[in-house]
Amino acid sequence: MKRLLFILPFLILVSFSKKNTVTHSKTVRITSDSKLQINGTSNVKDFTCQYNIQNLHEPIRIHFEKEQDVIKFEKSVLTLENKGFDCGGKGINSDFHGLLQSDVYPQITLELKEIKLRPHEKNIADALVEIEIAGLTNAYQMTTEFYFEENWLISGKLKLNIKNFDLEAPKKMFGLIVVSDEIEIDFNLVIEAH
Incomplete structure (x- = not known):
């Protein structure tokens, strides 16, 4: 089963070759210390749907190549099972799954397409991600922070x-x-490299 988290490429930044374009593959694992959630609001109360990270226990293979400060990805997909989200109660969980049409589309997929490093901003990069929800896909740019301990x-x-x-x-x-x-x-x- 293909899985890849859209922000995983940062974990291999230190291992790139000096060549302009080189294809790489790495295996990584998302640890149980990680958190992933969806936050929403209403005119009455905010809500949070927490993802059970234990669902992402299997190692993930990623494929990429780097040209200067741009990293391009191929077949780098993370699959989130809708049933892995817990919004804190039976009623709101039911509403959440109804919204996502989980009976027809039981998964959300995130495909990492590209990372642009910011050479003058330490630990910051921009990611291009395609997200599929309920059978429709949209592309998004987002900013991420990364650190190595x-x-x-x-x-x-x-x-x-x-x-x-x-x-x-x-x-x-x-x-x-x-x-x-x-x-x-x-x-x-929190991501480990294998």
Whole structure:
């Protein structure tokens, strides 16, 4: 099963060759110290849907090549099972899965396309990511931060509008409670190289 987290390339930054274009492959693992969640708001209360990182226990193979400060990726996909998200209660979990049409589209996929390093900004890079939700795919640019301690630490936030995926936010109590169309993907990942 193909899986790749869209921000994983940072973990191999120190191993690039000096050649202009070289194809690389690496195997990585997302540790249990990682966090991935989707945040949303309504006119009444904010909510958070936490992803169970234990679902990402298998090693992930990534393929990439680097040209100066640009890293391009091929077949670098992370698959998130919708059932892995917990929003804190049976009712809101049901609403979340209804919104994502989990019965028809049980997964969210994130495909990393490109990373642009910022040579004058330490530990910052821009990523181009394609996200597929409910059968529709959109491309997004996002900023990430990365650090190396014992493992790679990678973090970032991406705001997106669910209407871009032809999804409609649920309304409750005859429309008195309205969920915002804007959601945020928030991640703090700890990544080991194998």
